[in-house]
Amino acid sequence: MTVATQILLASRPKGAPTTDNFRTEKTQLPQIADGQFLVRVIWLSLDPYMRGRMDDAKSYAKPVDIDGVMEGGAVAEVMESRHGGFKKGQIVVGPFGWTTHAISNGDGIRVVDPEQAPISTALGVLGMPGITAWVGLNHIGRARDGETIVVSAATGAVGAVVGQLAKARNMRVIGVAGGAEKCDFAVKELGYDACLDHRAHDAKSLSDAIKTEAPDGVDVYFESVGGKTLEAVLQRMNTHGRIALCGMIAWYSGQGIADAQPLPAVWRNILTRRLLVEGFIIFDHYDKFPDFMSEVAPMVADGTVKFREDVADGLENAPKAFLDMLSGGNFGKQLVRVGADPA
Amino acid sequence: MTVATQILLASRPKGAPTTDNFRTEKTQLPQIADGQFLVRVIWLSLDPYMRGRMDDAKSYAKPVDIDGVMEGGAVAEVMESRHGGFKKGQIVVGPFGWTTHAISNGDGIRVVDPEQAPISTALGVLGMPGITAWVGLNHIGRARDGETIVVSAATGAVGAVVGQLAKARNMRVIGVAGGAEKCDFAVKELGYDACLDHRAHDAKSLSDAIKTEAPDGVDVYFESVGGKTLEAVLQRMNTHGRIALCGMIAWYSGQGIADAQPLPAVWRNILTRRLLVEGFIIFDHYDKFPDFMSEVAPMVADGTVKFREDVADGLENAPKAFLDMLSGGNFGKQLVRVGADPA
Numbered sequence: 232m233t234v235a236t237q238i239l240l241a242s243r244p245k246g247a248p249t250t251d252n253f254r255t256e257k258t259q260l261p262q263i264a265d266g267q268f269l270v271r272v273i274w275l276s277l278d279p280y281m282r283g284r285m286d287d288a289k290s291y292a293k294p295v296d297i298d299g300v301m302e303g304g305a306v307a308e309v310m311e312s313r314h315g316g317f318k319k320g321q322i323v324v325g326p327f328g329w330t331t332h333a334i335s336n337g338d339g340i341r342v343v344d345p346e347q348a349p350i351s352t353a354l355g356v357l358g359m360p361g362i363t364a365w366v367g368l369n370h371i372g373r374a375r376d377g378e379t380i381v382v383s384a385a386t387g388a389v390g391a392v393v394g395q396l397a398k399a400r401n402m403r404v405i406g407v408a409g410g411a412e413k414c415d416f417a418v419k420e421l422g423y424d425a426c427l428d429h430r431a432h433d434a435k436s437l438s439d440a441i442k443t444e445a446p447d448g449v450d451v452y453f454e455s456v457g458g459k460t461l462e463a464v465l466q467r468m469n470t471h472g473r474i475a476l477c478g479m480i481a482w483y484s485g486q487g488i489a490d491a492q493p494l495p496a497v498w499r500n501i502l503t504r505r506l507l508v509e510g511f512i513i514f515d516h517y518d519k520f521p522d523f524m525s526e527v528a529p530m531v532a533d534g535t536v537k538f539r540e541d542v543a544d545g546l547e548n549a550p551k552a553f554l555d556m557l558s559g560g561n562f563g564k565q566l567v568r569v570g571a572d573p574a
Numbered sequence: 575m576t577v578a579t580q581i582l583l584a585s586r587p588k589g590a591p592t593t594d595n596f597r598t599e600k601t602q603l604p605q606i607a608d609g610q611f612l613v614r615v616i617w618l619s620l621d622p623y624m625r626g627r628m629d630d631a632k633s634y635a636k637p638v639d640i641d642g643v644m645e646g647g648a649v650a651e652v653m654e655s656r657h658g659g660f661k662k663g664q665i666v667v668g669p670f671g672w673t674t675h676a677i678s679n680g681d682g683i684r685v686v687d688p689e690q691a692p693i694s695t696a697l698g699v700l701g702m703p704g705i706t707a708w709v710g711l712n713h714i715g716r717a718r719d720g721e722t723i724v725v726s727a728a729t730g731a732v733g734a735v736v737g738q739l740a741k742a743r744n745m746r747v748i749g750v751a752g753g754a755e756k757c758d759f760a761v762k763e764l765g766y767d768a769c770l771d772h773r774a775h776d777a778k779s780l781s782d783a784i785k786t787e788a789p790d791g792v793d794v795y796f797e798s799v800g801g802k803t804l805e806a807v808l809q810r811m812n813t814h815g816r817i818a819l820c821g822m823i824a825w826y827s828g829q830g831i832a833d834a835q836p837l838p839a840v841w842r843n844i845l846t847r848r849l850l851v852e853g854f855i856i857f858d859h860y861d862k863f864p865d866f867m868s869e870v871a872p873m874v875a876d877g878t879v880k881f882r883e884d885v886a887d888g889l890e891n892a893p894k895a896f897l898d899m900l901s902g903g904n905f906g907k908q909l910v911r912v913g914a915d916p917a
Contacts, residue, residue, distance in 0.1 A: 244684070283846075289846075290846045291608075291846045291848070292815070302702065331741070378690065379733075433592075433613060457838060457841055461841075470634070476841065476842040476844055476845050477845070479838065479841055479842065482841070482842070484839040488836060488838045489836075491832050491836050491838050492837055493743060493799060493831060493832075493837065493839045494834045494835055494836065494837045494840050495822065495825040495831045495834050497837050497840075498800055498819065498822050499822065499825070499851040501819055502819050502820070502822060502853040503626075503632075503633045503634045503822070503853065503855070504634075504857075505634070505644070505852070505853045505854055505855055505858065506851075506852070506853050507842075507850065507851070507852045507853075508844060508849075508850070508852070509848070509849070509850045509851070510844040510845040510846070510847065510848045510849050512845075512847055512848055515848065573822075
């Protein structure tokens with residue numbers, strides 16, 4: 232019998248979450264039945280969308296139940312299988328949750344090829360964040376070669392891919408990130424034309440700085456933060472610009488909402504500049520996964536698209552790493568090492 | 575020599591405009607030169623967009639200068655011509671402004687066929703408001719047969735056409751209008767499935783009423799008002815719904831902005847419901863005018879699309895009629911009769 236260590240949602244946060252909202256528990260897993268397989272988790276992914284799952288507000292996905300295992304994507308090794316599609320020793324990626332071990336019937340699970348790239352990339356540049364970047368840039372943002380794009384959370388798991396794919400399309404790419412170190416990385420390692428530190432600016436001066444860096448205005452805004460970055464970029468959008476809205480992390484826990492730009496000012500901008508704003512959730516677009524992989528996997532292999540990971544060690548450190556990430560403390564794709572690499 | 579009576583912008587409004595912002599003046603027009611023609615105006619169109627032209631805020635079009643003639647579309651008769659494309663006695667439509675007479679070089683002027691429909695329709699159902707409705711419904715709102723649409727300003731020059739075109743496409747059509755009389759007209763004359771009186775509701779109860787009338791949710795929102803109607807409809811939008819944003823009359827003069835729903839709540843809606851919000855200005859879409867006319871002119875001729883006009887008599891009454899229209903006092907397409915019908 233296998234004992235899984237799991238992290239549960241102990242209570243719903245009021246405002247910003249704390250470690251008290253989580254609880255660790257050991258659970259004895261049953262024997263697998265026909266059509267099931269058992270995995271041990273190697274890498275757990277931490278992503279901003281998980282914050283939404285902690286609330287019980289109506290959203291695109293069901294909230295995690297109180298005392299339920301926190302949801303999350305993970306890379307794992309198949310330990311034992313009675314499922315025709317998966318065999319012992321394979322590396323797989325799927326929604327196993329914040330746990331050391333899990334039993335699956337294969338729903339939503341994909342086999343990972345360890346020869347193609349490091350297996351952790353199945354949670355980052357070649358996984359959900361990567362396809363979010365690719366869909367948001369191309370299908371939602373309708374980016375065209377030579378245009379100017381602003382990328383919020385520029386060095387994050389999604390933003391870093393957006394920026395590099397945009398550079399590969401000869402766009403002018405301006406990042407916004409928190410802190411000089413991230414901005415430096417964005418320019419020197421990821422190839423951004425410029426990166427602005429939102430911590431050094433208020434909305435007005437950030438807007439002025441974008442004007443300097445985007446003298447022809449902004450055609451596409453890859454929006455995952457809201458707050459003053461949104462406010463600043465809105466002032467610089469070109470006529471017929473597009474906003475690919477995939478997140479609003481600055482507002483997830485209620486911070487800054489009282490200071491937010493009022494809706495009428497934003498609505499006026501959308502109208503007079505004839506902007507297209509489209510919200511998207513990547514799970515609607517997974518049919519494009521093969522197209523994404525065939526385009527981006529070779530770019531990762533040849534180094535055109537680089538990736539950076541920020542690793543917390545041990546499942547027990549997942550809550551703290553998650554909270555740090557929500558306030559921008561991570562630097563690169565946030566992972567938790569839950570188990571050893573495969574032999 | 576021809577003397578034109580003209581209405582000028584005397585001063586920029588602070589908040590809601592008043593008749594003091596306008597001034598009437600008589601101007602002696604010069605003789606026409608080669609390539610020009612002289613018209614006398616028969617019908618002047620009053621449209622909400624003119625409110626924006628009175629401010630000097632950056633927008634998609636230049637503001638009217640102080641002491642400049644108020645801009646506006648008008649139907650007129652050619653009195654004298656030294657232009658190869660226009661001849662005496664023809665009826666034309668174009669941006670002649672708030673004036674009894676004008677000289678034109680033909681830019682932006684279109685000949686109107688008086689046999690096709692009453693010439694005033696060139697300013698309404700078969701003119702700028704009509705094509706705004708048609709483009710907004712089909713190209714921006716991406717309406718599909720059988721879907722549910724909410725139309726704000728449901729009996730206005732644009733809304734009335736949106737509603738009737740949507741009904742012709744077998745959509746479920748819910749109007750929002752100001753007052754029981756307009757709502758009654760929307761249902762009985764224009765064929766709306768339901769029409770809600772925003773004056774009888776706050777945002778919450780309007781949202782509840784929309785829920786009752788749109789049990790399957792709202793797929794398309796034709797947005798020209800902002801304010802509580804927007805707030806109410808946003809709560810009822812379906813996943814992958816579309817908002818065709820062509821105006822925000824409730825906010826044009828600064829009213830209600832302090833009470834507006836905060837941006838983060840709206841942004842969250844756009845994100846989690848994966849809405850597409852697109853601002854549009856009809857002048858970007860005039861290449862579609864022939865397609866619009868070939869589809870809608872026969873529908874006007876056979877009575878499928880009805881129209882209602884609200885006529886103010888005499889150019890001197892244009893300012894008052896315009897102010898009434900901004901507060902919803904008109905009932906149907908607002909026109910000013912400036913001159914007699916052609917002989």
